[in-house]
Amino acid sequence: MTLKSAIHLTNVSKTFKGMTEPALNKVTASLEKGIIIGLVGPDGAGKTTLMRLMTGLLLPTTGHITVLGIRTDSPRIHDIAGYMPQKFGLYEDLTVIENLTLYADLAQLEEKAKEETIDRMFTFTALRPFKNRLAGKLSGGMKQKLGLACALLSQPQVLFLDEPSVGVDPVSRRELWKMVQELADKGMTIVWATSYLDEADKCHQVLLLNEGKLLFNGPPQTLTDTLKGRVFRVKTTFEERRKLLRALLNSPLMTDSLIQGNTVRCVLKSPLKEEVKGWEPIAPRFEDAFVDILGGTAKGDSVLVRDFPAKKKIKWPLIKAEHLTKNFGDFTAANDISFSINQGEIFGLLGPNGAGKSTIFRMLCGLLKPTKGEAFVAGFNLQQAPSQARSRIGYMAQKFALYKDLSVEQNLNFFAGVYGLNGPHRTQRIELMIHLFELDPFLKQNAGLLPLGYAQRLALACAIMHEPDVLFLDEPTSGVDPLTRREFWTHINGMVSKGVTVMVTTHFLEEAEYCDRIALIYQGVSIASGTPDDLKKKVTTPTLPNPTLEDAFITLIEQRAFL
């Protein structure tokens, strides 16, 4: 045991009651002291289980774990470790200061130390102005900071954060990262589980789990370096990029391909032997390595492309928002929003939490009545002909709104009923969906037990069964791992090629790259719009020659905030 390591995992396995496969399988690793350690892996890889094992909330079936020399089955573990679970662990009916005081007392801080520490936390999190606000009334980013502060009150030597940034906007994510970095600089050991791989890139050490097994343990750079000479940027045109993406994904040489503005970023199975014109070598990222180690992305042709009926060509915009305004009391959630979306376009609504994306989204689906302005979908005015308009809409809600206790077949039948399909037409549509998404083997299985990728397919099947002209996606891949997310977008791209129009909200800016156009919403106002490349151009400076979409997002919002 070296002095440098903080956590030792020795042959750790965990099998839950009733499960045949272990959730964690013979993991042995040592985690260094005083750094940020990233814990990554696809959904269901065992990240949360490992977190809970390291905090002593679960005990391993075999093997053992020590944290700073303390075995996790000893209650003393909770004196040295701080832990922020996925839902932040805040009491929503207590105020900010009450939450802090509770956790300070639970850590047995003395009166004076308590005041000082809480005061320091207020400075650290900038939550002082919200001292007396109920935790439930805070925005996602603020909750996350408060959760962090609560976990820090005991002045732990080791801090465990379980997916702290799920569902939180990029600005808040960056702030949180800065705060955690500060802590690590002071010598705290931090274990950070995440599904955002750009975060993993910034960690000093990364543990990559898949199906309960530890696939990689080391600095992320080591893994990323294995991809040297295998990552390229391929120039194309705005119109051709989706076609190129499909072609590249279908190539047997390809591990992964992604749209980035007017280019396609691709990862090859092996380095190119000679230079190819138009293929610009670029530096690999951790995400490339992640996809590579997990076996690469699925093939580029969505099953949908084969048999999904193509839409008739339409010249006029499928979705139109005209001066949409929504007031809740004296609060303006959306202010004079106008845009129009043409057939076969993917339109993205981006913005921090609470910016008004959902409000705009709901007005366009006919779920909210605008205070001012009008919305049209497929030519129907949502105020005057809401049911006609809605019958042209497919809607896929966050976290796949499926009935988990119903089987796949029952879910399909239910949604067919909801959309008013009946008779032979209904049978035929359901059969088509089963065939398109290859749901045959799962028909009798409950939706709650489906593998994530299939749950996603089923949710999409339910949303498009009635052949909508327009598809609304509300944070469709939130909390979903990169592989599943890529598969999802393959399907969406397939539908778009058939003339379906898509509107999407997302926090994943990489996902926003799939959009043809983006509107950036902040405080109810559309502060910028255009193609992803347009937005990036807006923030390009000599110091930042190649901004990512995330850079654009953050810069544009900050500019606006300082106005």
Place this chain on the structure above:
Amino acid sequence: MSTFSFQRFFAYFRKEIKQIMRDPSTLMMAFGLPLLMIFLFGYGMSLDADKLRIGIVLEDTATEARSLVNSFIGSHYFSPKVGYNRKLFQEKLTRGDIRGIITIPKNFSRRIIQGKTTPFQLIVDGSEPNTAQFILNYATTVVNTWINQHSPSVSPDRAIGTPLFVGAANVSVIGPNQSIFTSISQVSASSITSPSIPNTVAFFPIKAETRTWFNPDLKSRDVLLPGSIAIIMSFIGTLLTALVVAREWERGTMEAIMATPLRMNEMLLAKLAPYFFLGLMSMVLCVITSFLLFHIPFRGSVLILLLSTSIFLIASLGQGLLISSATRNQFVSGQIAIMLGFIPAFSLSGFVFEIDSMPKIVQVMTYLFPPRYFVTLLQSVFLSGTAWPLALFNLGMMGAIALFFFCITLRKTAKRLD
């Protein structure tokens, strides 16, 4: 290794209090629900029959017959309709408009005066066995009272040489489809003491002087209300805590709390304490309401009342905590709490159903549920006064059950997630 820390305990305790104060549903449960239930039990549930609807067929209109009828009319047990047509009343009985028919036959008055045994007929509706029984008993009482009161008015000279009255009632109990002739019972004997005729009268020399202890008016409400307070407290107690641990699981706060140095016994005690005080307040509310609104007597010691309420609350709250920790789901927990808090309390406590008349195995089961002891304690405290030996036994048994729940809960809520 940290031992029990009062700082952590009070921190968690204060948190619980704040949450209670901010959650109207908890306060509703602690104060609204017991009030509602005590109104329901107090007003809606009574085993006494009052103003029983009966019909009296008067086939004899002479003074004595009328006097007996007046006795029925004057009694608060009955609300009789008097008529002359037997058939009409039979139809009413069949319809359920009335629950019994008393027929005073021809020659009733004459036979009384002559001192002959005088039958009268009482028909009751056997489809309502309780009411039928009440009518039988009350009618007997009325007739007896009438005999006693009436005797002085029977003039001595007419009465000379005759037993004043030996009533015989011809009682029939009829069910919806049958007419069961049950008995002809001698309605109890006369007790005339006409000194002038000591030797000629064949009367019974014994007179029973009955006393009903603890509840002299035999008001069932006085017995039922203390019992129902036990039921209410059992229900409220279990329900109050059934949701609190499950809520923390559902909201994800349990995971964060478990990762702090807070110990499980600190947490459970800190969860128990506020609801314990809340429960005591519900109890005070129930007791005050029974006093002011329903005039229930209180004959025992406040100390026993306090002790038994406290121990009972710990048992019920502990049961709620156990359910909550085991299910980790508010909905399921609530359902189970209602089942376990209410049903055994209602049916196995001796509150309505006499334990002595249950099958042996069920009788044994009643010992496992704290409401049994609490019902006994409350009934004795309200009605019969201080009885320490009885109290100690029941308190001890409840205490044992409470301790049992607490230990199990403590074991169930180990600081682990699986």
